[in-house]
Amino acid sequence: MILIVAEHAAGKLGKATLEMVTAARESGREGPITVLVLGQNVSAIATEAAAVADQVLVADLPQLATYNAETWAAAATQIAQEGEAHTVIIGGSRSGREYAPRVAVKLDAPYLEDVTSLKASGAALQGQRYTYLARVTETVEAEGPVVVVTVKPGSFAAATPAGAAGEQYDVELTLPAPRVEITGKSVEKSSRVALTEADVIVTGGRGVGSPENFSKYVEGLADALGAGVGATRAVVDAGWRPYAEQVGQTGKTVQPGAYIALGVSGAVQHLSGMGKSKNIIAINKDAEAPIFKVADYGIVGDINEIVPALIEASKR
Amino acid sequence: MNILTLVRQVPDAEARVKISQQAVDLDGTTLVVDGMDEYGVEEALRMRESGAGVEQIIALAIGPKRNEDALRTALAMGVDRAIHVETNEQFDAVTLSKVVAQVAQAENVGLILVGGQEADWDSQALGAASAERLGWPQLTWTNELKLDGDTLSGRHDVDDGNESFRVTLPAVVTTQQGLNEPRYPTLPNIMKAKKKELRKDDAASYGLQARVRTVGAEIQTRARRNTMIDGKDPQAAAAQLLELLRNEAKVLA
Ligand SMILES: Cc1cc2nc3c(=O)[nH]c(=O)nc-3n(C[C@H](O)[C@H](O)[C@H](O)COP(=O)(O)OP(=O)(O)OC[C@H]3O[C@@H](n4cnc5c(N)ncnc54)[C@H](O)[C@@H]3O)c2cc1C
Numbered sequence A: 001m002i003l004i005v006a007e008h009a010a011g012k013l014g015k016a017t018l019e020m021v022t023a024a025r026e027s028g029r030e031g032p033i034t035v036l037v038l039g040q041n042v043s044a045i046a047t048e049a050a051a052v053a054d055q056v057l058v059a060d061l062p063q064l065a066t067y068n069a070e071t072w073a074a075a076a077t078q079i080a081q082e083g084e085a086h087t088v089i090i091g092g093s094r095s096g097r098e099y100a101p102r103v104a105v106k107l108d109a110p111y112l113e114d115v116t117s118l119k120a121s122g123a124a125l126q127g128q129r130y131t132y133l134a135r136v137t138e139t140v141e142a143e144g145p146v147v148v149v150t151v152k153p154g155s156f157a158a159a160t161p162a163g164a165a166g167e168q169y170d171v172e173l174t175l176p177a178p179r180v181e182i183t184g185k186s187v188e189k190s191s192r193v194a195l196t197e198a199d200v201i202v203t204g205g206r207g208v209g210s211p212e213n214f215s216k217y218v219e220g221l222a223d224a225l226g227a228g229v230g231a232t233r234a235v236v237d238a239g240w241r242p243y244a245e246q247v248g249q250t251g252k253t254v255q256p257g258a259y260i261a262l263g264v265s266g267a268v269q270h271l272s273g274m275g276k277s278k279n280i281i282a283i284n285k286d287a288e289a290p291i292f293k294v295a296d297y298g299i300v301g302d303i304n305e306i307v308p309a310l311i312e313a314s315k316r
Numbered sequence B: 001m002n003i004l005t006l007v008r009q010v011p012d013a014e015a016r017v018k019i020s021q022q023a024v025d026l027d028g029t030t031l032v033v034d035g036m037d038e039y040g041v042e043e044a045l046r047m048r049e050s051g052a053g054v055e056q057i058i059a060l061a062i063g064p065k066r067n068e069d070a071l072r073t074a075l076a077m078g079v080d081r082a083i084h085v086e087t088n089e090q091f092d093a094v095t096l097s098k099v100v101a102q103v104a105q106a107e108n109v110g111l112i113l114v115g116g117q118e119a120d121w122d123s124q125a126l127g128a129a130s131a132e133r134l135g136w137p138q139l140t141w142t143n144e145l146k147l148d149g150d151t152l153s154g155r156h157d158v159d160d161g162n163e164s165f166r167v168t169l170p171a172v173v174t175t176q177q178g179l180n181e182p183r184y185p186t187l188p189n190i191m192k193a194k195k196k197e198l199r200k201d202d203a204a205s206y207g208l209q210a211r212v213r214t215v216g217a218e219i220q221t222r223a224r225r226n227t228m229i230d231g232k233d234p235q236a237a238a239a240q241l242l243e244l245l246r247n248e249a250k251v252l253a
Helices: A015-027 A045-051 A069-082 A095-107 A211-225 A233-237 A268-274 A289-296 A303-315 B035-049 B067-077 B093-106 B126-132 B186-193 B234-248
Strands: A001-004 A033-039 A055-060 A087-091 A111-115 A119-120 A125-131 A136-142 A147-151 A169-172 A181-187 A200-204 A230-231 A258-263 A278-282 A296-300 B002-006 B010-011 B019-022 B023-025 B031-033 B057-063 B081-084 B111-114 B137-146 B151-158 B161-168 B173-176 B199-202 B213-219 B225-230
Touching: A001 A015, A015 A033, A015 A087, A015 A119, A015 A147, A015 B213, A033 A045, A033 A069, A033 B035, A045 A055, A045 A169, A045 A230, A069 A087, A069 A095, A087 A095, A095 A111, A095 A147, A095 B137, A095 B151, A095 B199, A111 A119, A111 A125, A111 A136, A111 B031, A111 B057, A111 B093, A111 B126, A125 B213, A136 A268, A211 A230, A211 A258, A230 A233, A230 B023, A278 A289, A278 A303, A278 B234, A289 A296, A296 B067, A296 B151, A296 B234, A303 B234, B002 B035, B010 B067, B019 B213, B031 B035, B031 B067, B035 B111, B035 B126, B035 B137, B035 B173, B057 B067, B057 B093, B067 B081, B067 B186, B067 B199, B081 B093, B093 B111, B093 B126, B126 B137, B126 B173, B137 B161, B225 B234
Parallel strands: A001 A033, A001 A087, A033 A055, A055 A169, A087 A147, A111 A147, A200 A230, A200 A258, A258 A278, A278 A296, A296 B225, B002 B057, B002 B111, B057 B081, B081 B199, B111 B173, B137 B173
Antiparallel strands: A119 A125, A125 A136, A136 B213, A181 B161, B010 B031, B019 B023, B137 B151, B151 B161
16 A cells, blocks of 8 residues: 555644645555544544545544654554555655655665655655755665655645545554653744645745835735745844744745745755745846846845835735 | 864855766866865864863865865864765765765764865755764754763754754764854964875775666756846835735735
């Protein structure tokens, strides 16, 4: 079987899970597509997952109320072994890429990390992944009785139901006690769409000028377009915006339909996080800014003049 | 307690990467210590300087000869000695974690510091895989660390924000931007570093077998439309952009 570990948050199945189902369907690997839902009070999530999977395994346990790398790795490993999975697919989120290597070691399996494509190639499983700050696409492959894969968010279309909803089964797990004690948590809440789920992102760079302008222009345009908000490292380092909004090598990787960069120079470390966006739109007063080299649409102009006009026009 | 820091030598971010024969060719490319790893080296030094019971700080590199330069940099920053497991074969991170785990055990290490993401392979797996092989907990994407006896506390980024944590060593920690500002090696320290031990280990003795093959590599360039709009008339430019996004790119409703 193909085992997919569901990603979910706030009581809802994450788009990443639907993308993993598509990856499984496109892979050409045989066997039922099985989604494992780990958490507490997850019955609604399991039902959502059942719409796109052949079967859903549910572990609804207090010990799974919060994510922990060791617990998640143990759970995924146990189910992969019991179900004789030949392919284990995990989301390429921060947490997914944190526990997937542990699953690979536990299963003594090769690990294809953060792939953007997946297909069977003879006995091997082949995928593509971005390397060298996302400037190179490498094709990698591995074979074994079982292969562990993480899938880069935004690389596959979200799966839609194909056939009847899958059966749901409760599973029993033997879980280790977490050794990392969490002493505090700060959730970066945003009334906007999460960056990794957003179809349109408006990002502000230092060229926006000030935190006040960031609110006025970047958030203003994002609100007008129903978009997510991103920031460059320069803006985050200056304390204008939270780190959660940073896009780039050391921030988030995003691939929206439209990425609108306001006052962003286009440094390689920034490009590595957004260069795969389907459409890149840049507004910068410097016609020589490197961001224009990767832009589909560019306006050479001043943020202070162009963005208010854009907000105004998009309301019409 | 001994701390193990991992270092790698990678292309400079601004360096051009080229491909020959279906693989990335680093010949003639400017190489530097992976910035993410430097945060780990710096943090180990700061832990010792802050009075935590750190005996030795050991830097480990696995890979081709060029990694000696990364180890020399770490030695010049202040680590005590270095180990180079030299090999020209490309191993995936999960395989490499075998070396990390064996060295950690042989060297009586209680804490491993490694960069959160590699600037060449864009992999985040080495820390986690090493932790699993050792049966240790791990903390990834840390941006604040404090060592008190064998209790490590700090803060790290998670999917939806950040968490404060506490863990009893041994543990593996991955480092990132924001944790500290790595120091520059001073000339006297660069001179001193020349006398420090840089041990060469035979890769064969670690029993490695590559499990992931790279079968192709391509420089990624997506063809971009590069439609430039004159911004002199802001209203006209805004209207034209929205029209293109709606009707040509079809990304806005
Ligand atoms: C290890 C490492 C990791 C990094 N990780 C990241 C990362 O994850 N994300 C990231 O973004 N960066 C990262 N960086 C930093 C990166 O190298 C750049 O410094 C940063 O992206 C620059 O941000 P910026 O474009 O906002 O600012 P700047 O480079 O200062 O550019 C500002 C731009 O705004 C334009 N501008 C100014 N005023 C106006 C105006 N009124 N109207 C229109 N345009 C205007 C200017 O022409 C300029 O192009 C990293 C660096 C290192 C070394």
